[in-house]
Amino acid sequence: MMNLKANxxxxxxLWDNFWFAPQNLLGLAFMRIVLCATLLYMSAMRFYNMQFFTDESWVSKANALLILPELGRPGFSWNFWPDSANSPMLTVSVVLFALLILGIGGRILMALAWVINAGFIYRNYPxxxxxxxIGALFLFYMIFTNSCERLSVLNLxxxxxxxxxxxxxxSMMIRMMQVQIMAIYAYTGWxxxxxxxxxxxxxxxxxxxNPQMTTMDFSFLREIPWVIPVLGYTTILFEVYFPPMVIWHKSRHLWLFMGLMMHLGIGIFMGLMPFATVMLSTYFLFLSPIMLQEKIVSKLDFSRN
Structure with a gap:
């Protein structure tokens, strides 16, 4: 009985320490910078596609949520402003992301940025x-973290x-984001x-x-056809086995490097760099803060960070 109680x-x-033990926030700070920089870019690009967020897109504001499948349809939309206010709200969004990149604002500005970003997503989901x-998903997690503690201009x-x-x-949200990215990879792999x-x-x-999906001509691969299946099978192995391989410290860096190469390839050759940087931003949560401090921060001479 005593042994059972002790066990x-x-x-x-172990459970309590895994989820709630204090953690160094340097990796989270790097994630904040990369994620918010990506979302800033995507928000700025919406200025050039503003017609997608008005009735000109054939999606009226009243029917915007009806496009979503009924099972996943939210009870209300975060798009609480009229279409005429899209430009000012987008400007606010860009400013918020710029401040968060600099480490200013913390949870409050992170929440405001998420609300506006979610509003644009729901206005015309397709x-x-x-x-x-995925960027909005991880931004939501970031709301509950003190991500601006490190790598902030205020620290100067x-x-x-x-x-x-x-x-x-x-701490709990850092673990949740780690679990989330592992679930995303495993699910897509299966x-x-x-x-x-x-x-x-x-x-x-x-x-x-398909030339519409790539940034260069890959027809030369017809001469070396074995490359295609090797890349395909490697992608599946990488995604399916991502959870155990990043958990095991001996294979973690190898798997993160494979992910880096895969996403850079997707970003460069398919023109999907924002997707690549959103996914890669989470990798900082798996890296040792000591390594980040020695390899990156110290070389940038962030003496106060």
């Missing part, structure tokens, strides 16, 4: 890409060079296994052979 107490302690949806004016660790809610083209190795060719 339960130990298990609870025109959004994966970067919009601090007299003390010591920084707080994460509070309990921030979904690929449902497609016959992924099994026969031709799935990527349907993309690379």
């Amino acid at each position: 339960l107490k130990k298990a609870w302690s 025109v959004n890409f994966g970067a919009d949806v 004016f601090r007299e003390k060079r010591t920084f707080k660790s994460s509070d309990a809610i921030s 979904e690929k296994l449902k497609g016959a083209s992924w099994w026969d190795g031709t799935a990527l060719w349907s993309v690379l052979a």
